Amino acid sequence: MxxxxxxxxxxxxxxxxxMVLGIYSTYVRYLxxxxxxxxxxxxxxxxxxxxxxxxxxxxxxAGGFVVTGAVYIxxxxxxxxxxxxxxxxxxxxxxxxxxxxxxxxxxxxxxxHQLVYMNFHSVMFEVGMCxxxxxxxxxxxxxxxxxxxxxxxxxxxxxxxxxPILIILGILLSTLxxxxxxxLFLIVPExxxxxxxxxxxPFFFFLSAIACGLAMTIFESTLSSRAFGxxxxxxxxxxxxxxxxxxxxxxxxxxxxDYVNRGIVKSIFQPSYEAYFLWAELTMAFVIPLIILSFxxxxxxxxxxxxxxLSTILGFVTNRLNVAMTSMETxxxxxxxPKWTEVSxxxxxxxMGFFCFSLAVNYLPIFEDExxxxxxxxxxxxxxxxxxxx
Amino acid sequence: MSKAILYDATLCIGCKQCEGACAEQNKLPYxxxxxxxxxxxxxxxxxxxxxxxxxxxxxxxxCNEPACxxxxxxxxxxxxxxxxxxxxxxxxxxxxxxxxxxxxxxPKYQWGKLNPRxxxxxxxxDRVQAGKPTACAEACPTGATKFxxxxxxxxxxxxxxxxxxxxxxxxxxxxxxxxxxxxxxxxPVPFEDYGLPKLAKIGDxxxxxxxxxxxxxxxxxxxxxxxxxxxxxxxxxxxxEVAEVEAEERALRxxx
Numbered sequence: 220m221x222x223x224x225x226x227x228x229x230x231x232x233x234x235x236x237x238m239v240l241g242i243y244s245t246y247v248r249y250l251x252x253x254x255x256x257x258x259x260x261x262x263x264x265x266x267x268x269x270x271x272x273x274x275x276x277x278x279x280x281a282g283g284f285v286v287t288g289a290v291y292i293x294x295x296x297x298x299x300x301x302x303x304x305x306x307x308x309x310x311x312x313x314x315x316x317x318x319x320x321x322x323x324x325x326x327x328x329x330x331x332h333q334l335v336y337m338n339f340h341s342v343m344f345e346v347g348m349c350x351x352x353x354x355x356x357x358x359x360x361x362x363x364x365x366x367x368x369x370x371x372x373x374x375x376x377x378x379x380x381x382x383p384i385l386i387i388l389g390i391l392l393s394t395l396x397x398x399x400x401x402x403l404f405l406i407v408p409e410x411x412x413x414x415x416x417x418x419x420x421p422f423f424f425f426l427s428a429i430a431c432g433l434a435m436t437i438f439e440s441t442l443s444s445r446a447f448g449x450x451x452x453x454x455x456x457x458x459x460x461x462x463x464x465x466x467x468x469x470x471x472x473x474x475x476x477d478y479v480n481r482g483i484v485k486s487i488f489q490p491s492y493e494a495y496f497l498w499a500e501l502t503m504a505f506v507i508p509l510i511i512l513s514f515x516x517x518x519x520x521x522x523x524x525x526x527x528x529l530s531t532i533l534g535f536v537t538n539r540l541n542v543a544m545t546s547m548e549t550x551x552x553x554x555x556x557p558k559w560t561e562v563s564x565x566x567x568x569x570x571m572g573f574f575c576f577s578l579a580v581n582y583l584p585i586f587e588d589e590x591x592x593x594x595x596x597x598x599x600x601x602x603x604x605x606x607x608x609x
Numbered sequence: 610m611s612k613a614i615l616y617d618a619t620l621c622i623g624c625k626q627c628e629g630a631c632a633e634q635n636k637l638p639y640x641x642x643x644x645x646x647x648x649x650x651x652x653x654x655x656x657x658x659x660x661x662x663x664x665x666x667x668x669x670x671x672c673n674e675p676a677c678x679x680x681x682x683x684x685x686x687x688x689x690x691x692x693x694x695x696x697x698x699x700x701x702x703x704x705x706x707x708x709x710x711x712x713x714x715x716p717k718y719q720w721g722k723l724n725p726r727x728x729x730x731x732x733x734x735d736r737v738q739a740g741k742p743t744a745c746a747e748a749c750p751t752g753a754t755k756f757x758x759x760x761x762x763x764x765x766x767x768x769x770x771x772x773x774x775x776x777x778x779x780x781x782x783x784x785x786x787x788x789x790x791x792x793x794x795x796x797p798v799p800f801e802d803y804g805l806p807k808l809a810k811i812g813d814x815x816x817x818x819x820x821x822x823x824x825x826x827x828x829x830x831x832x833x834x835x836x837x838x839x840x841x842x843x844x845x846x847x848x849x850e851v852a853e854v855e856a857e858e859r860a861l862r863x864x865x
Contacts (some may be wrong), residue, residue, distance in 0.1 A: 264708035332702050339684060340679045345824070406816050409810045
């Protein structure tokens with residue numbers, strides 16, 4: 220169906236609905252306050268926006284530092300072709316994280332206070348500074364895509380010169396803030412359920428970021444090849460699947476070791492409200508992907524890799540939501556469920572991510588190897604025609 | 610010197626004069642409806658809880674090493690040398706980490722406001738600095754809420770426990786909790802009946818130490834990790850260069 224020259228597809232309709240609801244919720248957020256738009260209250264000062272938009276958003280954008288590190292620091296040249304798409308995802312992820320923060324902060328107009336009234340004891344301060352700096356680093360890592368599109372070769376050479384420094388800085392900052400997101404919760408051991416209240420939380424947050432970085436790379440490549448016919452070679456996907464398999468084993472064994480160390484193995488198998496959430500998390504994050512990836516044939520099948528990576532992502536998202544919400548519900552004595560307006564803003568931010576990603580893939584040389592022959596620039600078809608085709 | 614508040618539940622008659630005085634001091638509305646509210650909120654910094662004709666006051670504990678001050682990214686909270694933990698609203702960005710971090714769930718939020726602030730008992734810092742007692746202590750008709758030197762109040766609380774065996778649970782709440790506080794509570798019934806976390810649960814270690822352990826690793830970790838990454842980059846880059854040159858040489862020899 221076509222209306223006024225714009226083709227109407229299922230996903231375009233979904234996109235418009237999400238945006239309309241999101242804009243309404245934005246209106247409620249900034250004209251009536253946090254209480255009106257969310258189910259957060261004095262018992263639950265942190266809700267879905269911190270739990271998902273911030274904690275998970277940053278985790279899912281971790282592919283940027285994982286892949287650039289592998290390629291530029293460890294010279295895993297085979298992965299060179301995916302650097303651009305992961306840097307794009309990371310850059311979008313961090314920008315959208317900041318957008319999410321502007322909704323969640325009670326006084327977003329004072330966000331710059333972070334640079335003035337620094338409190339060096341605060342984990343939140345460290346996270347804030349790292350995210351600010353790393354977003355800038357990602358901007359420069361992403362810049363060559365845009366410059367190339369407009370054939371500006373001199374500035375590309377400048378960026379190329381500082382590229383190794385950018386990459387090292389990026390990994391350093393990522394290590395710090397990915398783990399620090401876990402450190403945020405170290406100060407409330409008394410409030411958290413022992414399933415998640417481990418002093419090793421920063422360590423697990425860092426490792427799960429690596430796993431999700433790999434899983435997201437597989438996930439988005441599969442989606443892009445379906446939507447735009449542009450994705451990664453199967454051999455690269457297989458290799459990423461293999462890496463994910465190893466990383467998941469390492470995290471899984473360390474998780475078991477942590478439970479044994481703290482002597483709570485027994486309580487894991489006793490049914491309880493928290494145990495159900497833990498089981499869901501462990502099944503999706505470890506059991507399903509580890510079973511799938513253990514078969515060589517599955518690691519070669521794009522569909523199986525897609526399922527394994529999706530399961531990993533959902534598992535670790537559940538993990539972070541458990542840390543931020545489920546684990547504290549018993550202490551607080553209330554359950555928290557986000558309000559629909561809260562959810563709609565999260566959905567809008569995700570939809571904006573998908574939209575920007577599809578724009579970038581269409582107009583910038585994202586899935587083209589920079590070493591290959593020069594490509595014809597993509598024809599400038601009206602945006603509405605090209606994006607969200609399916 | 611450091612000041613403190615001692616609240617003795619056996620002396621309290623539940624008149625809620627402290628609530629009213631607190632509201633007046635902080636320019637908050639106070640009427641029968643607010644008096645009937647049994648939870649602390651953005652318009653009620655302190656509350657007198659009633660259970661079977663026994664009372665318990667809840668207010669900010671004013672920790673010696675406050676978690677709220679340690680977690681705030683912009684340092685909007687700080688402990689003054691007189692004892693009160695105070696809040697600088699003009700610094701606050703509204704992240705609400707203080708609310709999550711506080712073991713006593715004292716910071717509350719103005720959820721309905723467009724430029725909201727965190728609210729909690731700040732122990733009348735202006736009055737304290739001027740050498741006056743807090744508004745609640747001044748208003749208390751029975752001396753259940755007493756303001757004074759921290760050391761004197763600890764001695765007095767210990768004395769009351771000793772003089773009246775069996776009257777109180779054998780604990781001065783706030784003396785060792787999370788490394789000590791500036792508000793001490795005495796009660797004939799267990800404190801957890803009023804929602805106060807047990808010492809066994811929150812411990813006697815200051816909460817900022819949990820994150821401090823990680824944060825103090827940073828100055829060593831950052832240069833070390835940067836050095837390792839730089840080193841690996843140099844080695845693998847050098848390897849690639851050498852391999853390239855060798856391949857070229859081999860190709861040259863092959864051509865000959």
